[in-house]
Amino acid sequence: MTRVLPVLLCGGSGTRLWPVSRGALPKQFAPLLGERSLLEVTCRRVAPRGSGRWLAVCNEAHRFLVADDLEAAGVADALVVLEPVARNTAPAIAAAAHAAVAEGADDPVLVVLPSDHLIRNEEAFLGALDVAVSEAREGALVTFGVVPDRPATGYGYIRTAEPGAEVANVEAFVEKPDAVTAAAYLDGGRHLWNSGMFVFRASRFLEELRVHRPEMARLVEDAWADRRDGEGSAVLGREAFEAIQGESVDYAVMENTSRGRVVALDAGWDDVGSWDALWSVLPHDGGGNAVEGDCVAVDVEGCYLRSSGRLIAAVVLRDQIVVETADAVLVAPRDRAQDIRTIVQELARSERDEADLPPRVPRPWGD
Numbered sequence: 001m002t003r004v005l006p007v008l009l010c011g012g013s014g015t016r017l018w019p020v021s022r023g024a025l026p027k028q029f030a031p032l033l034g035e036r037s038l039l040e041v042t043c044r045r046v047a048p049r050g051s052g053r054w055l056a057v058c059n060e061a062h063r064f065l066v067a068d069d070l071e072a073a074g075v076a077d078a079l080v081v082l083e084p085v086a087r088n089t090a091p092a093i094a095a096a097a098h099a100a101v102a103e104g105a106d107d108p109v110l111v112v113l114p115s116d117h118l119i120r121n122e123e124a125f126l127g128a129l130d131v132a133v134s135e136a137r138e139g140a141l142v143t144f145g146v147v148p149d150r151p152a153t154g155y156g157y158i159r160t161a162e163p164g165a166e167v168a169n170v171e172a173f174v175e176k177p178d179a180v181t182a183a184a185y186l187d188g189g190r191h192l193w194n195s196g197m198f199v200f201r202a203s204r205f206l207e208e209l210r211v212h213r214p215e216m217a218r219l220v221e222d223a224w225a226d227r228r229d230g231e232g233s234a235v236l237g238r239e240a241f242e243a244i245q246g247e248s249v250d251y252a253v254m255e256n257t258s259r260g261r262v263v264a265l266d267a268g269w270d271d272v273g274s275w276d277a278l279w280s281v282l283p284h285d286g287g288g289n290a291v292e293g294d295c296v297a298v299d300v301e302g303c304y305l306r307s308s309g310r311l312i313a314a315v316v317l318r319d320q321i322v323v324e325t326a327d328a329v330l331v332a333p334r335d336r337a338q339d340i341r342t343i344v345q346e347l348a349r350s351e352r353d354e355a356d357l358p359p360r361v362p363r364p365w366g367d
Contacts, residue, residue: 002106002107002108002109002137003051003052003104003106003108003109004049004050004051004052004108004109004111004133005050005051005052005053005054005055005100005103005108005109005110005111005202006043006046006049006050006054006055006111006113007054007055007056007057007093007096007100007110007111007112007113008039008042008043008054008055008056008057008066008113008115009056009057009089009092009093009112009113009114009115010028010029010039010056010057010058010062010066010115011057011058011059011083011086011089011092012026012027012028012114012115012116013026013086014026014027014028014030014116014273015340015341015344015345016273016274016275016337016338016340016341017030017032017273017274017275017278017340018328018330018340018341018343018344018355019323019325019327019328019329019330019354019359020032020306020308020323020325022354022355022356022357022358023355023356023357024061024356024357024358025065025358026062027116027272027273028115028116029062029065029066029069032272032278033118033272033278033281033282036072037069037072038115038116038117038272039066039069039070039073039115040069040072040073042113042114042115042117043069043070043073043074043075044073044074045119045122045125046111046113046129047073047074047075048126049111049126049129049130049133050075050111052077052103052104052108053077053078053079053103054070054075054077054078054079055078055079055080055081055096055099055100055110056070056078056079056080056081057080057081057083057092057093057095057096058080058081058082058083059082059083059086060082060083060084060235063080063082063233066080067080067232078232079099079103079232079233079234080232080233080234081095081096081099081233081234081236082233082234082235082236083095083236083241084235084236084237084238084241084242085238085241085242086246087241087244087245087246087247088246088247088248089196089248089249089250090209090213090216090246090247090248090249090251090252090253091216091219091220091241091244091246091247093110093112093198093205093249094205094206094209094216094217094220095220095223095224095236096110096112096202097110097202097203097205097206098202098206098220098221098224099224099234100202101202101203101206107201107202107203108201108202109133109136109137109199109200109201109202110198110199110200110201110202110205111129111132111133111197111198111199112197112198112199112200112249113197114196114197116271116272116273117195117196117197117269117270117271117272118268118269118270118271118272118281119267119268119269120267120268120269121266121267121268122267124265124266124267124268125265125267125269128144128263128264128265128267129199131166131167131263132144132199132263133199135167135199135261135263136199136200136201136204137201139201139204139259140200140259140260140261141198141200141204141205141208141253141254141257141259141260141261142198142199142200142260142261142262142263143158143170143194143195143197143198143199143254143260143261143262143263144195144197144198144262144263144264144265145158145160145192145193145194145195145262145263145264145265146192146193146194146195146265146266146267146269147192147193147264147265147266148185148186148191148192148193150186151179151182151183151185151186152182152193153176153177153178153179153182154176154271154277155176155193155194155271156173156174156175156176156193156194156250157173157174157176157177157185157191157192157193157194158170158172158173158174158191158192158193158194158262159171159172159173159174159190159191160190160191160192160262163188163189163190164189165264166263166264167261167262167263167264168261168262168264169260169261169262170254170260170261170262171190172255173194173250173254173255174191192262192264192265193269194250195265195269196250196271198249198254204259205253208253208256208257208259209252209253211256212252212253212256212257213247213252213253215245216244216245216247216252219240219241219243219244220240220241220244222237222240223236223237223238223240223241223244224236224237225237226239226240274337274338274340275304275306275321275323275330275332275334275337275340276304276321276334276335276337276338277337278290278304279303279304279321279334282304285297287300287301287302287303288301288302288303289301289302289303289304289305290303290304290305291305291306292305292306292307293305293306293307293308293309293312293324294307294309294310294311294312295307295311295312295313295314296311296312296313296314297314297315297317298314298315298316299315299316299317300314300315300316300317300318301317301318301319302318302319302334303317303318303319303320303321303322303334304320304321304322304323304334305322306322306323306324307324308324308325308326308359309324309325309326310324312324319333319334319335320332320333320334321333321334321337321340325359326359327354327359328354328359330343
């Protein structure tokens with residue numbers, strides 16, 4: 001039986017979820033949806049189908065964070081591929097594919113998963129995954145298209161050739177639409193949300209990359225050949241990897257291949273890339289507020305309130321985000337959640353530690 005190897009992409013920066021997500025502790029390592037980190041939850045979700053030595057791809061700086069979460073999730077055997085610089089998802093997946101081929105004589109199926117998603121119905125996810133793996137074994141490059149339940153403008157879409165089919169050919173990838181276009185997509189039944197999850201054979205992906213992005217394929221191969229192997233890790237060669245023109249797997253391969261297939265996924269999926277997205281997936285009180293931690297709200301509606309320690313007291317507040325950590329307080333309108341990354345950019349320009357370093361927790365015995 002062909003190995004099915006989970007490939008965990010752990011390279012995101014998560015600037016829209018500042019101040020909980022920081023450069024040194026990005027969102028995938030933070031417990032944003034309960035007590036477990038998003039990465040640990042992702043590992044546990046795919047564990048029933050994973051086999052062989054798992055793969056994770058991350059920045060060198062996050063190596064031990066990844067190792068800790070893999071251990072917490074019960075992943076006993078994994079190789080962490082370390083990027084010297086971030087170059088988006090296509091080179092990251094290509095490096096993982098080289099690692100997968102090097103791990104054994106067979107040609108494994110890779111299940112490529114970002115580590116920042118919410119999936120409520122894990123049984124439905126595993127069922128869709130089984131279908132995707134079957135397609136991938138036959139040579140297809142498979143993605144999951146989430147069956148939309150609202151006219152979302154924050155996601156890209158996939159247009160299918162066969163409306164309503166469980167598995168269909170990919171007709172086109174579509175950028176994030178405006179509200180009118182998103183409503184038309186929902187009514188038409190031919191468009192699915194682009195989940196950013198992929199399933200394909202390692203060799204098939206590398207073949208397609210060599211056809212559509214030959215220079216990227218060559219540089220990733222050079223970086224893999226020049227790697228430094230460590231205990232449970234492989235550091236990619238810096239010179240070759242830095243020379244790569246970064247690009248997403250969607251643009252580099254999936255939009256160009258003639259072998260693209262999409263599996264419809266109806267499993268309660270959501271991307272949790274911003275505080276507004278978190279507000280939308282969490283339970284609400286009678287005022288439509290999502291409240292976490294020590295908060296008191298009076299005449300407050302449609303807000304996200306999150307306290308990490310100190311009391312948040314809010315009066316007559318509408319559609320706002322308030323997030324407290326030990327060293328920062330964020331206040332922003334919910335409909336401007338995407339702009340929070342500009343705060344991080346400003347902090348970085350000012351060389352403020354709060355841009356990158358996690359908040360210091362006071363020790364009872366002093367510093």
